[in-house]
Amino acid sequence: MYTLLLQSAEDVAREIARLQHGYQFLSYGLIVAWLLLVGYVLMMVARERKLKREIESLKAMLESTSSGSRQSPSR
């Protein structure tokens, strides 16, 4: 009887360890998958900001160049 109880306690401990192992790796998998997608989103946001800044600076440069060339004949 005592041996049986001991055996079942060992089984329970083994089962808990197996479950924890599974949960641990499942959470790793899901965290990595979501981090990857979130990282990609952040990369796209950063790239979009950079592109918008570049467009603004190019437009400003073109405007200043064209206004400078319009003013230059009257000088």
Next chain:
Amino acid sequence: MRNKLLYLIGAAAILLLARDIYAIIGLPEEVNQGIIFKIIFFHVPMAITALTCALVAFCASVAFLVTKNFNYDALAVSVTEVGLAFLAGNLITGSIWGRVAWGIWWTWDARLTSALVCWLLYAGYLMLRRAIEEPTQRATFAAVFSIFAFIDVPIVIFSIKWWRTQHPAPVFWGGGSMPHDWYAIWAWNVLAMMLVGVVFTAVRLRQEEFQREIDSLRRMAHAL
């Protein structure tokens, strides 16, 4: 209008994913694999989204070579980059599943190797684009490379049918089965991932438009 539609699709995808995650948490363990089996609800939808992206890239590349319309080139690069992100997610989740199910992170079997080669090919596609300055030449070379890279996609899909692999046989077209409610959650997650892919591609396409605007502004600046 386009932005509103994007927000709407994005919100639908997030709601679907949240609902699916809640449903997946509530599912019981699978008899043989235990709790780690639940990774299939993300691993396979990510693969389906990635390979769909590869198919769209292939079609867009063919369309570019036929029409020389740069919108197709922009679509090809956008969808390839998004597909690469999803394929990376697929490879990583698969590797984590393998660590529990097989006791190893990686094995050089036909499915895993062909999927890794697929990822490397599409990464090479993006690197090739960075290496060529002239837009027409870049788009043409990239389109040819994308068509060549697509040869690997059927190999990835059918490798588990053609060869004996350590990777499990397909659940849905290899004689396996899943309870109906599990299958429904899985199918909804495929839809959610596809919607996320559509939103990412649309955002990336807009960036390609910005890039073209920058190129034309630079040309104007050089002309002045």
